[in-house]
Each structure stands twice: as structure tokens, then as C-alpha cells.
Amino acid sequence: MFAGASAILVLVMVLLWLAFRRGPAVRKGGPAAEERDERIWIKGLGLAFPLATLAALTAYGLVVGERLLPRPGPDVVTVGAEGRQWAWTFTYADAPGRATGGHPATSPAGRPVDVAITSADVIQSFWVPRLAGKLDAVPGHVNILRIEAWEPGDYAGLGAEFNGPGYAGHRFTVRAHDAAGWEAFLAEETP
Amino acid sequence: MTPSPGPLTALRRHRALTRIWASDPGWKGWFTTVNHTDLGRMFIVASMVFFAAGGLLAMLIRAQLASPRSAFMGPETYAQVFTMHGTIMMFLFAIPLIEGIAIYLLPKMLGSRDLAFPRLTAYGFWCYALGGSMLIVSLLLGIAPDSGWFMYPPLSSSAFSPGPNSDFWLLGITFVEISAMAAAVEITVTILRYRAPGMSLARMPVFAWYMLVVAVMILTGFPPLILGSVLLELERAFGLPFFRPEAGGDALLWQHLFWLFGHPEVYIIFLPAAGIISTILPVLSRTTLLGYAWVVAAAIALGVLSFGLWVHHMFTTGIPHMGLAFFSAASTLVAVPTGVQIFAWIGTLWKGEPQLRLPMLWILAFFVTFVIGGLTGVMVAVVPFDWQVHDTHFIVAHLHYVLIGGFVFPMLAALYYWMPHLTGRRRFFRLGETAFWLVTLGFHLTFLAVHWVGLLGQRRRIHTYDGGDGWEVINLIASIGGFVSAIGFALILLDVAVNAAVAVRGPRNPWGAGTLEWAMPMPPAPITSPPCRRSAAATPSMTTPRCPFASLAAKAIWAIPRATGAKR
Missing domain, CATH: 2.60.40.420 (Cupredoxins -  blue copper proteins)
Structure with missing residues (x-):
């Protein structure tokens, strides 16, 4: 969990750093570019990425939680x-x-x-x-x-x-x- | 009104309107005003005063915990101090500051003369002032609430807190809540009904969208706490049995009512900050917000989801695992719309040409801090992990990362962004940058250490600890960091005061922003709106040549900053 969290933090920081480092030359305007940006940033990184990560983590947490439950047994x-x-x-x-x-x-x-x-x-x-x-x-x-x-x-x-x-x-x-x-x-x- | 000789020129009309809309002159004006600009400023200043008080208490806490030998308060006093620190920061600082900013800005952004119900604004302010003063008085008298800021009964009931301490909380906070309800009604109606003609919901500044979501959340989320406070006060005053198990009540009822308010509260605090970032960040990147509709949808989704996860504050209360599974999933799900916003903002930075001005520095501090806080938040949404770290300093560190990173830092960005608007002056003395580094470095030093000591098992709210567990050095580091950031905050105050008092006058719209609040005199006149009236033909009157905002309206860029603006 700590390693995963650190990786995500590093990813966000690198993206931020790049935003300030990129020259203005690569930028192209227009609705096509806007749509491409929305696809990459919002649908990709904003929706798909957290959904996948979180689903896996929650499932794992529930399985562990289930194991910790008090169940009846002979020597309890x-x-x-x-x-x-x-x-x-x-x-x-x-x-x-x-x-x-x-x-x-x-x-x-x-x-x-x-x-x-x-x-x-x-x-x-x-x-x-x-x-x-x-x-x-x-x-x-x-x-x-x-x-x-x-x-x-x-x-x-x-x-x-x-x-x-x-x-x-x-x-x-x-x-x-x-x-x-x-x-x-x-x-x-x-x- | 005096009859005006000659034609009604713009200047003459402005003077005539000013006479009607301005507050009374002199000190009397402070008590009788219903003007949103003045009341907004009063809300903001009052919340800053409470922030200073809460900060002072925080320093007392860090002094107490700096080492096992530095404890100078007994457990009773310490309980009052940490209870009041939390209560002041949540109820008397964060929420009223948001209300103040919204009351000050919204009519100006929406192109309305004033809010929908000006007297209700004033009513809200005076409720807040009364409730807040009650709590401060109780603190000065040494009979402040001492059961923790969430006041769990039966500890806060009359059997275990016989003094008046809890009553101050229940009554004082209820007044503050009423004030928040008043402001929420005001904001909702103003946004829905009092926009300038031609400004459809889909073209409204994104900050107004965020505030609309927040206002509806306040209207939904605050009544449970008002109800809970009333029930607990009835129990304390008249012996009714709501939370007493021996009389048929249930102590957990309070926790449900409290967190049904308390978790949406976190998003009520975060969303306006997110709205401010969505407003400022594109302007300082000389571009438009990426995915306006997606961001608005994310804000609405957050508002809805935040009502489905209050139980994650109660993972250790013995709720069945099936129930926990639902709330654990909902708690992680809420990270998705947050992620959408974060990446929409980073995408906006990529799209434009971000400039490292002071508000942008604070926004970057927000990114670093809030992402860490969000990630530890996902960790504590995992039930088995929460069973271990619940009620330790790990939680304390998590919530400070979220609230300071997600609220205070964006508010400081807002402060430096809208300072020219409030004062009409250009920042001259550059203390702000020094203060920025003191606050951010000091903050991270403090709360990284607090995470660590929490994982080592230090419980929150203990008034002292024994040496030998390896906690001393970590706590000392945390305390040093705390004092460094406190010095930073003091420097910000000095910076603002000095620049407000003596700096040179600045140009209008210094950032090249596209929202309407910059299209008015600075500092603002008592009437704030473009005096454009809906024409009989129901065509947007923004195109009328007499309207001062014709140029803005003609380009239909209500919410969108111009790509070519003044560079400095």
C-alpha cells in the first residue's frame, strides 16, 4: 500500500513538473486537441486509473477483513x-x-x-x-x-x-x- | 432622492445607486449593514480571527507534546484545548470563511447587484458572531467543551460532563449552523435566480457551480447535526433518554447523526477550495479549464457520494462486516471524482503556459499535500488497516493533510489572487514568498512526523506520554515544524496588512482574468453589478452598447479567461 501510494505520488509530481518544463512549442489548440486532452487526462488518468486501482485494493481489504471475523470453532x-x-x-x-x-x-x-x-x-x-x-x-x-x-x-x-x-x-x-x-x-x- | 438635473449619465447614476446601496457611514454601519461586500469582508475577517485563536491552541498542543517533560497542562485543560482547536477550525474558521468568500464574490461573478436576501446574510453573520463568541468566552473562563470535537455521548452527557462545558458547544455550534443554513439558502437562490441575463447555467463561472453544490450539501447535511445537538441538549437539560442505554437510548445514534453531517462537511470544506483552484489555475496558465463539464460533473458526484460514507468514521464501533464492506467501497469510490478533478487541473497546466506567480505556488503546495492526504485517505478506507490506525496520530496527520492541503493552501492562493480586488493595490513587499516556504516546509515537517509516530502507536488526545518508546525525537521534530509554520502564517498576516495599507495602486484586472468580478472598480463600490437590465425582447442585454461588459459578453467568455491578457 505504501509502495503503491508512493508511486502514485511520484507520478503526479512528475506530471506537474513536466507541465512547467515543457516549452510552448508543442502546444496546439483547436477542438480536436481539446478532445484528445479530455480523453487522456479525464477519461484515462481521471476515471479509468483510479477505478482499477481502487477496485483491486478494496477487494483485497475485504478479503483480509473477512479472515479476521470471529467465526465459531471448536477451540474458541x-x-x-x-x-x-x-x-x-x-x-x-x-x-x-x-x-x-x-x-x-x-x-x-x-x-x-x-x-x-x-x-x-x-x-x-x-x-x-x-x-x-x-x-x-x-x-x-x-x-x-x-x-x-x-x-x-x-x-x-x-x-x-x-x-x-x-x-x-x-x-x-x-x-x-x-x-x-x-x-x-x-x-x-x-x- | 435629490432630483437630478440634466441627463442621467453613468457617473451620476452610479452615485445615486451608491447612496441607496452603501452601508451607513461610521461604526454604526458595521452593525446595520446588509451589503454583501461588507458582510463578506466581515465574515472573512471574523473567520481569520478564529483561525488565529485555533492556531494559538494548536501551538499549545505542540508545546505540550514536544517532549514527555514539557507537559504543562493537566489532562482536563488539555482536553479543553484540543476540543476547542478542532471545533474552532472546523466550525468557526473553515465554513464561515467559505461563506464569506461566496458572499463577497458570487454577486460580482454572476453580475447581480446583491444576494437574493441581503437581510438574511446579515442575520447569518450575527448568528455566527454570537455562537462563536459564546465558545471563545467559555474558553477564556476555563469552562470550554472538553469531550473532543465530535462530542460523543455518554462522555458529553450530563452524567460524565456535569459542568456547563458541553452546553456551550451544543448551543454555540447550533447558532453557527443556523448561520450556515442561512448562507446556503442565500447562495442557492442567488445562483439559480440572480444571474446576469444571458448567463446560462452551462456558461456560469465554475466557482458558482461548486458553490451551488456546496450550498445544497449544507442544506442536506447540517440538519442532522442541528437535530443531534438539540436532542443531546434536551437530554442534558431535561433528562430525556436519547443517548442513554440504561433508559432505552443508544449512544451510537449520536455518532450516526454527527457523521452524517461530519463527512459531507469535509467535502463542504474541500469543494469551494476546488472551485477556487478551477478558477485561478486556468487564469494563471493563460488558458481555459480542461473539461469544464467533466469537472462540474465530478463536483456533483462528490456531493452525492459524500453522503454515502459517513460510517467510515465508525469502522471500529462493531458494525457488521457486510455494512463495513459497503462503506469501504463507497469511501474508495469517492476518490474517483477527486481524481478526475486533479487530472483535469494537471491537464489544464499542460494545455496552457503556467506561470509561477504566488497563487500558483500555493496551488502547487495544494497538489503535493492533498495528493498525499488523499492517498493516506485511501489507506484508512481499507477496513483492516483502519482498525489499527484508528484514533492514532496517523489519523490526525491524515486529516491535517487533507484539510490544510485541500483547504488552507487553496484559500491562501485565493487570498493572494483576490487581494488586488479587495484593496485595489498591487503587492509591493515580497514577504509572501518567504512565508510560503516557511509554512509549507514547516507543515510537512510536522505532519510527516505525526504520521510516523501514529504508526508507532501514539494515540490521539493523550495529554502526555512516557519516554522510551522512541517517540520523543519525532514529537520534538513535529513541534519544531509546527512553530516554523506558525511563524510563516504570522508573516502572511503581516504581508497582507502591510500591502493593504501602503502598497501602490494597481491596475484593474491584474491577472487578465475573464470572470466578471474583475470588470468593476477596485476596491469594490457598494453596488457591484453591471446595471444591465433584461430587455423586453428577452435578448441578452449584454450586447447593449451601454453595458460596460459588452465586450466580455460578446465573446461569451463568462467563465473563461482570455488567452491573451496582461502578462503582469
Whole structure:
């Protein structure tokens, strides 16, 4: 995307530069020339070129987006995430009654996790940059975000929608366990 | 009126008409005037004052973010500053400036004495002045709106913003919106009904076409926000449940209403700038606009399409992927008519002999900046990419490239192009070129750095950040660039002031343009129109020898600059 954008930028700049560099000798007036100019500039570069590029890009984006959708599967784990000013609370479908505060949310590594995101007060946004894009926490709605950590470890997470004075510090951590660690976490006594 | 002895010569008639159409003399005139030239200038000057205020806030933001140790505002104050920066620039600077330019220029371009409803113009101005002053007063008192310029409830509702902050926004902005509606009614009727005889829609100056599209867009796009503001204010004042989920409302309703206004708003800001480029660029290339009909069609297509993509501001709100696919496609589709215009302009440059005068420099700055902004715009229209960069500084950089590149730079081209018309003087001091380089280089330094830090994950609207993420140097570069461009803007102000006050008088129509506003005395007299009346035979009276514009009309070149004009 960056390379394509750079190429288009360079193309436009070269065309602009040439406009100032060309001598007046090559210019011919008349309706025929006007029509030729319209064909090249407007129908060619103005209509056909962006239509083709954008159609390809949009199709690609939709295919990628489709792959990221939460689809049901045998090993999907569901974690609830509730945002509030300025903390997150996480609940676990596999361990009813368990709730952890913002540090850390726990999840298994190597298995897809559906995060059911909602908000207790204002609109928040749930974002773990290394695991997935962001999804808003809207009061009265539950949004499902599919994340998957391939390696066990800690992943930094952020609230990503301005939600008042505590916004800068609105952080959490997702801790991905290996299979044994996840079982141990689920088996822990409810405090 | 005093009885005039002798025949009614042109000069005597001009004086008699001036007595009728001029504003009251002295300070009283400022408050009672309904003259479009004066009101246009008042709109333009007021919007410049707000631009200075918004710019000052921008400098506060860059000072705050320059390094992790330079934060001098707490989060509460910082929230007011960034909210007001966005609000002022969008509502109190951009839209009123467009209205001011249209109010000043349109009757002159169309060959009409005044706008259709002069009192409505004045009403609009005073609504704008009232609403804008309310917001500035709240800022000075330290109780300015602080929920971000798009005011998402429930953060802006009474439960989470109990102070009067949000109320200032809702009431003040509603007054400004009413002002915009008034101007839009005015512009639509004037363009459709008050053109000089013989000027058909197909021969109208292209700027008028753009303004017609914009005015219709304002009439369609602003009511949703007025409605949203009224609903939110009712909720805040009387506890009605529109946006409160616990009472059966829905917080997303606001986002739909806001962006149904907010995205067309971007094109409402861009299209007049495009109209100005379509007007100036051919004149400075000594040729005609390539593909007039195509450009007009592209403007109309933009106006229509822009109402179909508001949801791309809401890609992360949990809308089903099918819906996202539609809005993603629409968001990329909107790049097509934009592309048509860009290439029509480049084709015009190729067709003519472009001259590197100061307005042309600003147009070139527009090309570079706006194309980059458009390309990053296509990137964020791709849904998975947007899920990552949404609400980061990447978006901040994108929108500044589009709005400053696509609006402010063309407006500066317009400023230098029409300055001789406003003042009747020729630019003498050449500060403008220095200012040009300061502003453009400073701008790109700032916002290229902001793109970069956004990709590194810096969220927008955080009041400070920790050291160690590699953000410090980038933010420092951005802040330095910001101050350089601010110095450039100050220099432009100085340039304009000095040249308006002391420069030598210039010739009429210095650019050799073909539009009618240049065929009048400079600076403009209170009556602006060619006093040609539709003749009984309904033939275009432009051919009447007594009409001062006979020569222009005879060649049927309303919108088209002469190919042979004064070179300087």
C-alpha cells in the first residue's frame, strides 16, 4: 500500500513538473486537441486509473477483513472485557465467577479468543496492537473481537477512544499462557 | 432622492445607486449593514480571527507534546484545548470563511447587484458572531467543551460532563449552523435566480457551480447535526433518554447523526477550495479549464457520494462486516471524482503556459499535500488497516493533510489572487514568498512526523506520554515544524496588512482574468453589478452598447479567461 501510494505520488509530481518544463512549442489548440486532452487526462488518468486501482485494493481489504471475523470453532475461548473510566474488568466463560482487574487479562496462547467487549459508562476502545485492530466498547452493545496470540507472553493493551481525564493511563496487559498455564489459571480457586 | 438635473449619465447614476446601496457611514454601519461586500469582508475577517485563536491552541498542543517533560497542562485543560482547536477550525474558521468568500464574490461573478436576501446574510453573520463568541468566552473562563470535537455521548452527557462545558458547544455550534443554513439558502437562490441575463447555467463561472453544490450539501447535511445537538441538549437539560442505554437510548445514534453531517462537511470544506483552484489555475496558465463539464460533473458526484460514507468514521464501533464492506467501497469510490478533478487541473497546466506567480505556488503546495492526504485517505478506507490506525496520530496527520492541503493552501492562493480586488493595490513587499516556504516546509515537517509516530502507536488526545518508546525525537521534530509554520502564517498576516495599507495602486484586472468580478472598480463600490437590465425582447442585454461588459459578453467568455491578457 505504501509502495503503491508512493508511486502514485511520484507520478503526479512528475506530471506537474513536466507541465512547467515543457516549452510552448508543442502546444496546439483547436477542438480536436481539446478532445484528445479530455480523453487522456479525464477519461484515462481521471476515471479509468483510479477505478482499477481502487477496485483491486478494496477487494483485497475485504478479503483480509473477512479472515479476521470471529467465526465459531471448536477451540474458541470467550473472554469478556468491560471498560470503565479508567480500568478494564475481564471475565471468563470457562471459569464462571472469575473476574480479573486490568492487570493482567489472561488468555491461552495458540487458540483463538473471542473478546466480548462492552462498557459500563462512556465509549471506550479495546486495542491490543500486536494481536488485533481496535474495537469500541459501547454501553448497551456487546462487540466481539477475535484475537489470537501465537506465543505465550505479555501483550500491552490500550484504551483507544478518548474517555476523559484518565485517558492517557487507561492501559491493561493481556497475558497469554501455554496450555498448561491456562489450565492452571482456570483451576485456581475463586478468590 | 435629490432630483437630478440634466441627463442621467453613468457617473451620476452610479452615485445615486451608491447612496441607496452603501452601508451607513461610521461604526454604526458595521452593525446595520446588509451589503454583501461588507458582510463578506466581515465574515472573512471574523473567520481569520478564529483561525488565529485555533492556531494559538494548536501551538499549545505542540508545546505540550514536544517532549514527555514539557507537559504543562493537566489532562482536563488539555482536553479543553484540543476540543476547542478542532471545533474552532472546523466550525468557526473553515465554513464561515467559505461563506464569506461566496458572499463577497458570487454577486460580482454572476453580475447581480446583491444576494437574493441581503437581510438574511446579515442575520447569518450575527448568528455566527454570537455562537462563536459564546465558545471563545467559555474558553477564556476555563469552562470550554472538553469531550473532543465530535462530542460523543455518554462522555458529553450530563452524567460524565456535569459542568456547563458541553452546553456551550451544543448551543454555540447550533447558532453557527443556523448561520450556515442561512448562507446556503442565500447562495442557492442567488445562483439559480440572480444571474446576469444571458448567463446560462452551462456558461456560469465554475466557482458558482461548486458553490451551488456546496450550498445544497449544507442544506442536506447540517440538519442532522442541528437535530443531534438539540436532542443531546434536551437530554442534558431535561433528562430525556436519547443517548442513554440504561433508559432505552443508544449512544451510537449520536455518532450516526454527527457523521452524517461530519463527512459531507469535509467535502463542504474541500469543494469551494476546488472551485477556487478551477478558477485561478486556468487564469494563471493563460488558458481555459480542461473539461469544464467533466469537472462540474465530478463536483456533483462528490456531493452525492459524500453522503454515502459517513460510517467510515465508525469502522471500529462493531458494525457488521457486510455494512463495513459497503462503506469501504463507497469511501474508495469517492476518490474517483477527486481524481478526475486533479487530472483535469494537471491537464489544464499542460494545455496552457503556467506561470509561477504566488497563487500558483500555493496551488502547487495544494497538489503535493492533498495528493498525499488523499492517498493516506485511501489507506484508512481499507477496513483492516483502519482498525489499527484508528484514533492514532496517523489519523490526525491524515486529516491535517487533507484539510490544510485541500483547504488552507487553496484559500491562501485565493487570498493572494483576490487581494488586488479587495484593496485595489498591487503587492509591493515580497514577504509572501518567504512565508510560503516557511509554512509549507514547516507543515510537512510536522505532519510527516505525526504520521510516523501514529504508526508507532501514539494515540490521539493523550495529554502526555512516557519516554522510551522512541517517540520523543519525532514529537520534538513535529513541534519544531509546527512553530516554523506558525511563524510563516504570522508573516502572511503581516504581508497582507502591510500591502493593504501602503502598497501602490494597481491596475484593474491584474491577472487578465475573464470572470466578471474583475470588470468593476477596485476596491469594490457598494453596488457591484453591471446595471444591465433584461430587455423586453428577452435578448441578452449584454450586447447593449451601454453595458460596460459588452465586450466580455460578446465573446461569451463568462467563465473563461482570455488567452491573451496582461502578462503582469
